[in-house]
Amino acid sequence: MKKHKEFNLGNVKLLSGKTLKSAKLIYQTYGKLNKYGSNVIILPTFYTGNHIRNEGFIGKNRALNPNKYFIISINMFGNSLSTSPSNASKSQHGNKFPEVTLWDNIYCQHKLITEELKIQKIALVTGWSMAGCQSYQWAAQYPDMVKAILPFCASSKTSIHNHVFLEGVKAALTADKNWKNGKYTKQPVEGLKAFGRVYAGWAFSQNFYREKLYKKIGYKNVKNLLDDWANDHAENWDANDLLSKLKTWQLNNISSNPLYKGNYIKSLKSIKAKTILMPCDEDLYFRTEDNIFEKKFIKRVSLRPVSSAYGHCAANPGNDRNFEKKLDKNIRELLD
Numbered sequence: 001m002k003k004h005k006e007f008n009l010g011n012v013k014l015l016s017g018k019t020l021k022s023a024k025l026i027y028q029t030y031g032k033l034n035k036y037g038s039n040v041i042i043l044p045t046f047y048t049g050n051h052i053r054n055e056g057f058i059g060k061n062r063a064l065n066p067n068k069y070f071i072i073s074i075n076m077f078g079n080s081l082s083t084s085p086s087n088a089s090k091s092q093h094g095n096k097f098p099e100v101t102l103w104d105n106i107y108c109q110h111k112l113i114t115e116e117l118k119i120q121k122i123a124l125v126t127g128w129s130m131a132g133c134q135s136y137q138w139a140a141q142y143p144d145m146v147k148a149i150l151p152f153c154a155s156s157k158t159s160i161h162n163h164v165f166l167e168g169v170k171a172a173l174t175a176d177k178n179w180k181n182g183k184y185t186k187q188p189v190e191g192l193k194a195f196g197r198v199y200a201g202w203a204f205s206q207n208f209y210r211e212k213l214y215k216k217i218g219y220k221n222v223k224n225l226l227d228d229w230a231n232d233h234a235e236n237w238d239a240n241d242l243l244s245k246l247k248t249w250q251l252n253n254i255s256s257n258p259l260y261k262g263n264y265i266k267s268l269k270s271i272k273a274k275t276i277l278m279p280c281d282e283d284l285y286f287r288t289e290d291n292i293f294e295k296k297f298i299k300r301v302s303l304r305p306v307s308s309a310y311g312h313c314a315a316n317p318g319n320d321r322n323f324e325k326k327l328d329k330n331i332r333e334l335l336d
Helices: 051-057 102-116 130-141 160-174 189-203 206-210 213-217 222-236 239-250 264-269 288-295 311-315 321-335
Strands: 005-013 019-030 040-044 070-074 124-128 148-152 274-277 301-303
Touching (some): 040 130, 148 321, 160 239, 189 222, 213 222, 274 321
Parallel strands (some): 148 274, 274 301
Antiparallel strands (some): 005 019
C-alpha cells in the first residue's frame, strides 16, 4: 500500500469567520495526469470513509480506471486523517474544533488541485453520500472548472428529515456518561456503539431486513449485523470526529455562502457541469424526491434512480452488483 500524500494549507479562514489552524488535507492519487490535463477525476470521501475505502470504486475493470484517468481521492476535514478534532492543534483539539462546511472543504480542495497539483480542469467529480454532496458543491462553487458530476445517494441540500435522523444518532452518542460534552479522556465507547446500532437501522432499507439480505453480505443474523456496526464505530472512530462531520453534513447547502447568499434555486441553475443524479429509491435519508426537485433547475441533467433494497448502502462497494454496474455505465457516459 503506497503512502498517502499531504497538503499543508496553513491557517484557513472558514465560512463561519473562524480560522482553522495549521490545516492539512490528506489525499491519494491513482494513475497519471495526461499531457492535456484532461483526465482528472475528483473522488472525495463519504461520512465514515477515507481514501482507502474509496479504492472500492476504483479498478482497471471499473469506470474509474487508473490506467486511463488521474484520480484524486481527498479526505474531508473531520475524518481523522485530514485536519480533525482528534489531530488538530492544541487550541482546537477535541470539542474546541471549529465548525467546518462543505464550502470550506471544497475551497481547500481547490487550493490543492490548482496550487499543488497545477490542474485547471476537472473531467468529473463523483462520490457516494457526503462525497456526492461535495460533487454538487464543486460544481456550484467552481462552475467553470468542472466538466461533469455524478453524485450518487446524495443531495445538494440536507433535507429536514435527514437533519432529524442525524440528531438521533448524535443523541445516542452524547447520552454516554463518558461523553462529558466532548471533553472526554477516554472514548465514550457505549455511546459510539449506540451510534452504530441506530445508524444500521437507517443505512439499509426496511426491505433489506424483511428479505434478510444481511445474510448475503456475511451476517448470520440481525444481532451479528448490529454488533458489527456497534464495534466498528467504537473501535475505529473518535467521537468528536464523527460529530464534526455530522455537523458538516447537517450544514450541507450549496447556496449557504457569499456566492449565492441563500438563493438555492440560483445555486442549482449555476451548475454548468453535465450531471447525472443517481439516487437509490429505498435510501432512507437521501431521498429521490430531493433529486427530482434539483432536476428542475440544473441545466444539463439526467435523473437515473436505481431500485435496491440495500437502501443507502446499495452504493457501498460489494453490496449490490446491479447498482455497481449502473454506476459504472453512467460514469463512462459522462467521460466519453
